[in-house]
Amino acid sequence: MTTFLPTPEWLLLDWNHACIAADTLCIQRCGDCGQWRHPPRRLCPSCYSAQSSYQAVSGRGSVYSFVVSHRSRDLGWQEQVPYATLLVELEEGARVLAATSISPDRVSIGQQLNLRIAIRSDDFVLLWADDPS
Amino acid sequence: MIPADIWGSTAIVGVGETDYVRGSDRHICDLILDASVEAIADAGLSPSDVNGVIPPPGYMSTEEIAANLGIPDVAYHVSVPMGGASPTASLQSATMAIACGVADTVLVCMGWNGYSALRPKADKPPSRRQMNTGPMGETVRNAYAPYGLMSAAQHYSLYLRRYVEMYNVPEEAAAAVAMACRNHAHLNDKALMRGRPLTLEDYRESPYIAEPLRKFDCCVETDCATAVVVTSLERARDLAHPAVVYLGGAEGHPSPADEIASRDNILELGIHRAAPRAFERAGVTPHDIDVLEIYDCFTYVVLLQLEALGYAEPGGAADFVADGNIELGGKHPMNTHGGLLSQGHCWGLNHVVEATRQIRGAAGKAQVENAELALVTGYGDFGDGSVAILGVDR
Numbered sequence: 179m180t181t182f183l184p185t186p187e188w189l190l191l192d193w194n195h196a197c198i199a200a201d202t203l204c205i206q207r208c209g210d211c212g213q214w215r216h217p218p219r220r221l222c223p224s225c226y227s228a229q230s231s232y233q234a235v236s237g238r239g240s241v242y243s244f245v246v247s248h249r250s251r252d253l254g255w256q257e258q259v260p261y262a263t264l265l266v267e268l269e270e271g272a273r274v275l276a277a278t279s280i281s282p283d284r285v286s287i288g289q290q291l292n293l294r295i296a297i298r299s300d301d302f303v304l305l306w307a308d309d310p311s
Numbered sequence: 312m313i314p315a316d317i318w319g320s321t322a323i324v325g326v327g328e329t330d331y332v333r334g335s336d337r338h339i340c341d342l343i344l345d346a347s348v349e350a351i352a353d354a355g356l357s358p359s360d361v362n363g364v365i366p367p368p369g370y371m372s373t374e375e376i377a378a379n380l381g382i383p384d385v386a387y388h389v390s391v392p393m394g395g396a397s398p399t400a401s402l403q404s405a406t407m408a409i410a411c412g413v414a415d416t417v418l419v420c421m422g423w424n425g426y427s428a429l430r431p432k433a434d435k436p437p438s439r440r441q442m443n444t445g446p447m448g449e450t451v452r453n454a455y456a457p458y459g460l461m462s463a464a465q466h467y468s469l470y471l472r473r474y475v476e477m478y479n480v481p482e483e484a485a486a487a488v489a490m491a492c493r494n495h496a497h498l499n500d501k502a503l504m505r506g507r508p509l510t511l512e513d514y515r516e517s518p519y520i521a522e523p524l525r526k527f528d529c530c531v532e533t534d535c536a537t538a539v540v541v542t543s544l545e546r547a548r549d550l551a552h553p554a555v556v557y558l559g560g561a562e563g564h565p566s567p568a569d570e571i572a573s574r575d576n577i578l579e580l581g582i583h584r585a586a587p588r589a590f591e592r593a594g595v596t597p598h599d600i601d602v603l604e605i606y607d608c609f610t611y612v613v614l615l616q617l618e619a620l621g622y623a624e625p626g627g628a629a630d631f632v633a634d635g636n637i638e639l640g641g642k643h644p645m646n647t648h649g650g651l652l653s654q655g656h657c658w659g660l661n662h663v664v665e666a667t668r669q670i671r672g673a674a675g676k677a678q679v680e681n682a683e684l685a686l687v688t689g690y691g692d693f694g695d696g697s698v699a700i701l702g703v704d705r
């Protein structure tokens with residue numbers, strides 16, 4: 179059973195397309211002050227600049243928080259319970275959600291990991307953390 | 312107008328509520344109208360006295376409500392889409408409208424099919440009416456649901472997990488909130504969970520939904536409606552019940568409010584901003600309050616709100632909720648109607664109804680002795696917050 183696939187629009191669609199075109203994780207970056215930000219926004223929340231671009235990042239980061247779900251309304255996810263969803267702080271500073279094959283009992287806050295993209299459709303990439311063990 | 316004159320110039324004069332049930336035969340619009348009719352009658356008024364309406368965030372419009380109640384002349388209406396923070400924040404909007412002379416008497420109502428919407432009966436198509444999901448819809452659909460995070464329990468666990476780990480918040484603190492609400496529900500004829508005891512053992516044995524949230528950390532889904540009527544304090548003094556003064560209130564939003572992950576401090580919610588504003592406007596301090604009605608969609612969210620209100624240091628609410636402190640007879644009785652956890656989920660307008668009854672001295676078996684000041688909170692969407700402070704007329 180597959181999990182829910184979204185059909186994003188507007189800025190999130192631009193971001194997904196940027197990742198697909200670069201074939202790697204990209205994050206929006208302010209063209210003036212250089213701050214990385216996610217989700218994408220029209221104006222920079224630090225300097226209010228409208229200039230920005232999507233740039234490739236290392237994918238390295240650490241677990242800032244995480245959710246261990248024991249039930250899901252989505253049948254595809256329900257097959258996988260319990261599963262962890264990670265909130266990862268990238269070394270560039272922005273935070274992103276990531277799915278993972280790491281077992282929930284081996285996830286901890288502060289844990290270092292690498293993210294990659296998994297292209298799920300022409301308009302959507304899922305961020306993924308492989309189990310390093 | 313001097314802004315400070317607003318606070319304390321209005322009062323709640325009527326309240327109404329339906330039963331809180333798992334599956335109602337009433338249409339959602341009838342539930343909302345039943346509660347509204349009751350609230351207007353409770354005030355000793357007629358629909359023609361109402362000229363302001365703040366409808367639920369979704370489900371039913373001001374136009375429909377006015378037409379079906381026979382309100383002839385709506386001079387003011389506004390929508391307040393902040394999820395569960397909406398009804399309590401609406402008291403602020405009602406007060407601004409009345410204090411500015413835009414409206415005389417405002418109906419605030421809320422109702423929904425919180426149980427039936429997810430569990431339609433085979434012989435009865437579910438209502439197509441829906442909530443206004445505010446900023447959440449787009450974010451959940453495009454950013455959270457693809458990662459398996461569909462429900463509020465899952466979204467809020469993004470910060471509750473970090474909260475629990477950063478401060479070693481004990482499970483017993485969450486259980487104390489759940490058990491206090493349940494104990495109070497036993498005193499309330501309208502509470503869904505009345506007569507169904509909840510022990511610490513029951514709590515510990517209940518399954519996880521999304522860690523740290525267990526089943527008994529989550530509120531009950533119900534079909535229900537509530538309504539309150541707000542007018543000027545001057546007019547309130549001529550009406551049926553003792554005036555319950557809206558001494559002050561506020562709303563607040565986390566930054567950003569439309570999603571959770573990118574917040575600088577993921578544990579700073581809307582109420583952290585609303586609470587100091589509300590206390591200042593009302594001219595009271597946290598320890599002046601006699602009754603707390605805290606929005607309890609999830610137990611851990613209550614703990615965070617108590618800290619935001621100043622009842623404990625960040626991460627320290629466990630001591631505050633221990634030893635029966637938040638139960639009737641304790642120092643800070645909380646959710647005396649059973650709350651969303653054990654009375655039913657009416658987006659916190661049921662908390663406003665209960666606070667009003669407490670200040671009237673009409674809360675029955677759950678009455679807090681000499682209750683002169685009550686504080687209500689609202690919490691909704693991705694952590695929007697609202698506060699209302701109600702008191703006796705002096």
Ligand SMILES: [Zn+2]
Pocket residue numbers: 208209210211212213222223224225226227
């Ligand atoms: Zn910038």
